[in-house]
Amino acid sequence: MKICLFCQQNSIESNLFEWLFDFASHEKYLCQTCRQLFVPIDPQTACPGCGRKQSVRKLCRDCQCWIKNSSRQLLNNRALFCYNLPMKNFFERYKFRGDYQLRLIFQRRIQQAIKQLGNKRVIIPVPVSATTWQQRGFNQVEGFLEGIDYLAALTVKPDFSKDSQSHKKRRQRLASPQPFTLKPQLNLQQQACLLIDDVYTTGRTLYHASKVLQNAGVSSIKSLTLAR
Ligand SMILES: [Zn+2]
Numbered sequence: 001m002k003i004c005l006f007c008q009q010n011s012i013e014s015n016l017f018e019w020l021f022d023f024a025s026h027e028k029y030l031c032q033t034c035r036q037l038f039v040p041i042d043p044q045t046a047c048p049g050c051g052r053k054q055s056v057r058k059l060c061r062d063c064q065c066w067i068k069n070s071s072r073q074l075l076n077n078r079a080l081f082c083y084n085l086p087m088k089n090f091f092e093r094y095k096f097r098g099d100y101q102l103r104l105i106f107q108r109r110i111q112q113a114i115k116q117l118g119n120k121r122v123i124i125p126v127p128v129s130a131t132t133w134q135q136r137g138f139n140q141v142e143g144f145l146e147g148i149d150y151l152a153a154l155t156v157k158p159d160f161s162k163d164s165q166s167h168k169k170r171r172q173r174l175a176s177p178q179p180f181t182l183k184p185q186l187n188l189q190q191q192a193c194l195l196i197d198d199v200y201t202t203g204r205t206l207y208h209a210s211k212v213l214q215n216a217g218v219s220s221i222k223s224l225t226l227a228r
């Protein structure tokens, strides 16, 4: 009998139908109770900019502000689940406590979405800094991409870490310098790309990552996050 990866208490009732058709979903690793905790976002009605869950497909308030107050180009993000309390808890355990096996819960769901979005696109994960990598031992985004072809095209500049950012004054922080660079000797000219990140919060991370890819001459960029 399999035990739920999330609560690590309840067993998973195997549904013959699911196993037969090999549903590529998060449901294989979760008990009935935990399945209900994660709220999926319907792409038909989500915000076309950030992927936020909405009842009608239109630009959300954040994305409207984004366009109005900056010259920034809107992202074209697809998010799979709402960033609710259980999802926050998931990331707390996966990222900050480094429970690497938790990647399995959403790995298949993300890869399924990549197949839908990423046809002939270069799959590019958002990187973590060297310091984070040393502390955590893995890149949480790459954990989701295990077993599929992707290109770790971006790196975090060595002098950039979240810690150094948090010491800066608020105004400096808002100016938000570019944390990423393209790895040398990569040619992404005229390539269509799909950026993958864990959570869309302010959009700043994906914005910076997109900017680097745009400067490298890619033809189009979409992005996919597990949560929004
Ligand atoms: Zn459970």
Ligand SMILES: [Zn+2]
Pocket: 047, 048, 049, 050, 051, 052, 059, 060, 061, 062, 063
């Ligand atoms: Zn939006």
